[in-house]
Amino acid sequence: MDLAASVGSRLRELREAQGISLSELARRSKIGKGTLSELESGRRNPTLETLYALTTALGVPLSTALHGLASPAKISGHAVDAVLVERFEAEACVTETYRIRIRSGATQESAAHSPGTTEHVIVLAGIARVGGLADTALIGPGMHGSWAADVPHLYQAPEGDVEALLIVRYPR
Incomplete structure (x- = not known):
């Protein structure tokens, strides 16, 4: 089975397990119902x-939709490519580790x-601008940064590609 399928x-299983209709998930996520239907049927590649x-x-x-696939999933967005490297589940949180390129x-x-x-x-290579929209920081090779991700935030590579590790922690 390919990545899209x-x-x-997995998305359909998650939606149905919660008893949510396609229309309701489309409304909550602000993703068109037709797009969501195509994603669930594997006819459309998902973006980050x-x-x-x-x-x-x-x-x-996010890793709930990607974890356990036959091969590591590379998901791309407008500016970021991400590969899920690890998912760790603890009592208090789920922690995901991604290898990313901005x-x-x-x-x-x-x-x-x-x-x-x-x-x-x-950051492994390059210089990234990351963080909350009102509070970004420039992070260079060997440096690290962290921010609240429950508010809008950004990733930017002002000059040259950026290679980095991203750790996302979700409380339970």
Whole structure:
């Protein structure tokens, strides 16, 4: 099964397990009902932004839609490519680790995630501008930053690609 079909099937399972209609999930996530139907049937490739909108609306971490697939899933957004490296579940939180690339000159504004979610980045190469929209920081190689991700936030590579590790923590 390819990535689109696997993720689409997982999204449908998550939605149905919560007893949410396709129309209701479309409303909550602000994703068109037709787009959502195509995603669930595997006829459309998911973007990073779309998956975050859907998993946030479902109240689950992004990795819930990606974890356990046959091969590591690479999900791309407007400016960021992400590969889920690890998902760790503890009593108090779910922690995800991603290897990310922020494409040169690109900016991605991410919508707020579930309440209490935080993000932490360690830059391996390049210079990234990251953080809450009103409180960004420039982070260079070997540096790290963290911010509340339950508010809109951004990723930007002002000059050249950025390679980094991203850790996302969702409270239970």
